[in-house]
Amino acid sequence: MTPSLGFGIDIGGSGVKGAPVDLTTGALTAERLRLPTPSPSKPQPVAETVAELVAAFDLPADLPLGLTFPAPIKHNVVGFIANLHKSWKGVDVDELFTEAIGRDVVAVNDADAAGVAEAAFGAARGVPGVVIVTTLGTGIGSALLVDGTLVPNTELGHLEIDGHDAERRASSGVREAEDLSWREWADRLQRFYETVEMLFSPDLLVVGGGVSRKHEKFLPLLRTKAPIVPAELRNSAGIVGAAYLAAQTDG
Incomplete structure (x- = not known):
């Protein structure tokens, strides 16, 4: 059974954004929080920023948590990177963020997350x-x-x-x-x-x-x-898609 609530995080070159998501409607259930992306945007500082963002919300331990990443991800590993530090190449992003946050994380490409959100709740529904x-x-x-x-x-x-x-x-x-x-x-x-x-x-x-x-x-x-x-989902598409995909993976 798919959960009715998830949490999505959208990592970009300038900002890391996150919010809880109603998985039946695609709506954010709280105001999204934005923290600046560390510079240089190496894996460990970015992971620590994501952990700080998640800690700002009171989330149930079993809440599906999805995260978008500006690179292709194959079997959880970054193949190449364009808009963050080059040291991300070869990093297992699920492992990195799961360890930093202390809970399971599902990482997906940012455009893929946006596409899934539009198919589930937006212009392609x-x-x-x-x-x-x-x-x-x-x-x-x-x-x-x-x-x-x-x-x-x-x-x-x-x-x-x-x-x-x-x-x-x-x-x-x-x-x-x-x-x-x-x-x-x-x-x-x-x-x-x-x-x-x-x-x-x-x-x-x-x-x-x-x-x-x-x-x-x-x-x-x-x-x-x-x-x-x-x-239709504009700036919330990545957050919504990440949360939705995490819930599908958990389910």
Whole structure:
């Protein structure tokens, strides 16, 4: 039986955020707490920060605890890392955080967590077939779901398109760094999404990340075969998805 309450933690390059989650609705049941990500963001200091965040809440000992991480995780181990310290490569994240916090932890890729949250409670809820959720931020994260089941660690932001790593041309971070107009950025996104469509023939594309708050400025400029819609859970997607996946694993 799946628990009705979980706790999610979202680790980012600048902040570590966490909150309890109602697993029947996807709503946060308390205000989320945010602590700055340590600099340099090496494993032990980050683990200690996560432990401090968890200790700030009065949580039952058996509460499912999930944690997002900005890297692909295979058999609990970080394969490579882009937005935290390079010393994370090869680290068993479940083991590290379980030891630091003193309770079992389920660690998942951050974009995968966001995708699962959108499928369970947001823009992709009840959508059959192939759904691709992308998070546009410093890089481009992705989650691939088939009939609601996650296919983990897709990393579509690292597709090579026109001789470039996709996220180095089309992320929201690049838009800001190069001061691109919405039209200019949409042209780059168009190449990314049409390549993704060619490869996967999705039934739905969901666009998340902080910039999705301004979706009306760029989504109407894109021409995709599948419907392309903004994510609904926004900044809470990682927390919600992590808690949900932890509960599924425990169950």
